[in-house]
Amino acid sequence: MCSMDTLTPKRRAILAFIRERIAEHNQPPSLADIATRFGFASRSVARKHVSALCESGYIDVTPNQARGIRLVAAVRRPELLELPVLGRVAAGAPIGPDLDIHEHLQIDPSLFRRTPDYLLMVRGDSMIGDGILDGDLVGIRQQGEAQDGQIVVARLDGEVTIKRLQRSASGYRLMPRNPAYAPIEVGADRELVIEGVFCGLVRRD
Numbered sequence: 001m002c003s004m005d006t007l008t009p010k011r012r013a014i015l016a017f018i019r020e021r022i023a024e025h026n027q028p029p030s031l032a033d034i035a036t037r038f039g040f041a042s043r044s045v046a047r048k049h050v051s052a053l054c055e056s057g058y059i060d061v062t063p064n065q066a067r068g069i070r071l072v073a074a075v076r077r078p079e080l081l082e083l084p085v086l087g088r089v090a091a092g093a094p095i096g097p098d099l100d101i102h103e104h105l106q107i108d109p110s111l112f113r114r115t116p117d118y119l120l121m122v123r124g125d126s127m128i129g130d131g132i133l134d135g136d137l138v139g140i141r142q143q144g145e146a147q148d149g150q151i152v153v154a155r156l157d158g159e160v161t162i163k164r165l166q167r168s169a170s171g172y173r174l175m176p177r178n179p180a181y182a183p184i185e186v187g188a189d190r191e192l193v194i195e196g197v198f199c200g201l202v203r204r205d
Contacts, residue, residue: 007056014038014049015058018069028069080106083139085119089153090161091132092124092181105137105202112200117142119202120153120162127151127162129177136203138162140196151198156184157191162198 007015017037021029029037034046050069053059062068085102102121109115116139125134130151132138138153146152152165154174163174163184172192174184186192 007053010038011049011053014046015053018053018059019071022071028067028071030066079109081109081115082106083116083119085121085137087120088123089120089138090124090159091122091127091134091163091176092161107139107202111202112139114141114199116140116199117196122162122201126176126178126181130164132162132177132198132201133203136201138201139199141199142196144194146194146197153195153198155191155193155195156186160195165194 014034017034018028021027021033031043031046031050034040034050035043038046040046050059050061054061057072060070060072062070082104084104087102105119107119118140119137120140122132122134122136122138132151140153146165148165148167150165151162153160153162154165156174161174161184163176166173166175166183168185170185170187171190172186174186176183
């Protein structure tokens, strides 16, 4: 949408008249109403100004309707999340921790199913079946518990990986989503810590 400052005084006045009519009468003015209000010699002059407002993004016009003018709601930019990128996470065999803050990014929150606390860079291809590719930034909500079947960031014996959590008779399994990788069995003799749950991802070009 163009800035209001780029409109001529006449077109700003016509837009104000359209808004006033919709607010007071719950319907827009016709071209004849605009021509009468502003002393135009014909409706074609009114149509020219209305077309310019439409091209500038302030209104929509439905063709062949006497009162086909509709205001366009301003699109508000969502508040951006500022999230730290905390190193990398393995989508393959677990890797050692690398959780220093590498950078901060401002991210559209609509990319995530829930609000994450931080981002991790994925290394590996074991989660491609869930659309998580090597190089993706995954949004993680920090929490120490997860439900069966959720994608989690887990610390296993001090090393970090991203997998689907599956409960088993002997404890847990960390399930890849690539048939080239075997599930990781987590028995009672291994230390498993859930670091957080997957919220969505960012793929940078």
